[in-house]
Amino acid sequence: MEIVPLSDAVGAEIRGVDLRETLTTEMLDQIEAAFHDYAIVVLRDQDITLEQQKTFALHFGELGSRARPGKKPNELDEYGEHVMLVTNVRENGKAIGSLPDGEMTFHADTAYFEFPSKATMLYAMELPSWGGNTLFSNGYAAAEHLPEDMKRRLDGKKAMQVYEYGTTLKTKEKYDRENFPYYAHPIFRKHPATGRSALFVSELMTEEIVGMSKEESDEILAQLFEHQKQSEFVYEHEWKVGDLVMWDNRCTNHARTDFPRDERRMLRRLTIQDTTPVVEGAVPYTQAAAE
Ligand code: OGA
Ligand code: MN
Numbered sequence: 001m002e003i004v005p006l007s008d009a010v011g012a013e014i015r016g017v018d019l020r021e022t023l024t025t026e027m028l029d030q031i032e033a034a035f036h037d038y039a040i041v042v043l044r045d046q047d048i049t050l051e052q053q054k055t056f057a058l059h060f061g062e063l064g065s066r067a068r069p070g071k072k073p074n075e076l077d078e079y080g081e082h083v084m085l086v087t088n089v090r091e092n093g094k095a096i097g098s099l100p101d102g103e104m105t106f107h108a109d110t111a112y113f114e115f116p117s118k119a120t121m122l123y124a125m126e127l128p129s130w131g132g133n134t135l136f137s138n139g140y141a142a143a144e145h146l147p148e149d150m151k152r153r154l155d156g157k158k159a160m161q162v163y164e165y166g167t168t169l170k171t172k173e174k175y176d177r178e179n180f181p182y183y184a185h186p187i188f189r190k191h192p193a194t195g196r197s198a199l200f201v202s203e204l205m206t207e208e209i210v211g212m213s214k215e216e217s218d219e220i221l222a223q224l225f226e227h228q229k230q231s232e233f234v235y236e237h238e239w240k241v242g243d244l245v246m247w248d249n250r251c252t253n254h255a256r257t258d259f260p261r262d263e264r265r266m267l268r269r270l271t272i273q274d275t276t277p278v279v280e281g282a283v284p285y286t287q288a289a290a291e
Pocket of ligand 2 (some may be wrong): 107
């Protein structure tokens with residue numbers, strides 16, 4: 001097995017693994033270590049069934065459920081409780097999956113729950129001729145490279161994560177909290193495996209910094225969102241059919257570039273449920289400033 005970094009920002013490709021085969025404990029340990037070191041792992045040229053994808057995912061924890069408050073399991077599609085098809089494919093004019101069209105702004109999956117998804121695993125099955133790239137922003141680097149005075153202002157603060165299902169671009173200032181979930185999480189989130197602090201806010205889902213005036217909160221969040229999308233923190237994944245990408249929602253945010261509405265794009269998605277609570281991380285002051 002070979003681990004090859006994908007960018008200076010985040011992510012590594014894992015070579016020499018065929019997910020149709022049974023992986024040894026040693027291989028799984030190496031994959032998990034790479035996942036912790038690089039936050040995103042990419043395995044290319046995989047030709048796997050849903051069952052094989054599930055078997056791989058289950059090495060990292062329980063599968064996340066797609067059941068949602070107010071939505072009965074039998075209202076989910078035929079793929080069942082754990083599988084989401086991320087696709088624009090339509091039958092009788094209706095999208096057969098989720099997150100169908102175009103650009104999406106940065107977010108961490110299900111950040112609006114008390115226990116957000118630990119990881120998300122997307123497997124590419126059909127792709128358009130251009131676009132639909134997934135961008136990943138390194139939350140550790142984003143946190144560490146904030147100006148020191150900003151770190152001080154955010155010390156101990158929480159941000160409210162809110163989401164209306166299906167939204168891919170935030171077009172209104174406030175989501176409907178009567179009907180959709182929300183949860184306040186620490187802005188500096190401690191990763192339970194690495195111990196490092198990551199910036200846990202995103203343009204799509206973070207509405208306000210708790211306990212700040214609206215004016216100050218809006219101003220700071222706008223700065224954080226700009227900061228987070230800087231290219232030095234971002235790896236852009238150009239998908240190929242057979243790519244399997246697993247990302248860590250605890251220390252990265254992701255976004256998607258636009259793609260043609262009239263060309264098919266289909267990826268099969270599983271999430272890994274988190275079981276450890278979200279905890280506050282130390283402010284990642286630089287050593288020079290701390291001295
Ligand atoms: C997701 C997601 C991005 C993409 O599945 O959570 O954000 O590239 N997908 O489709
Ligand atoms: Mn997502």
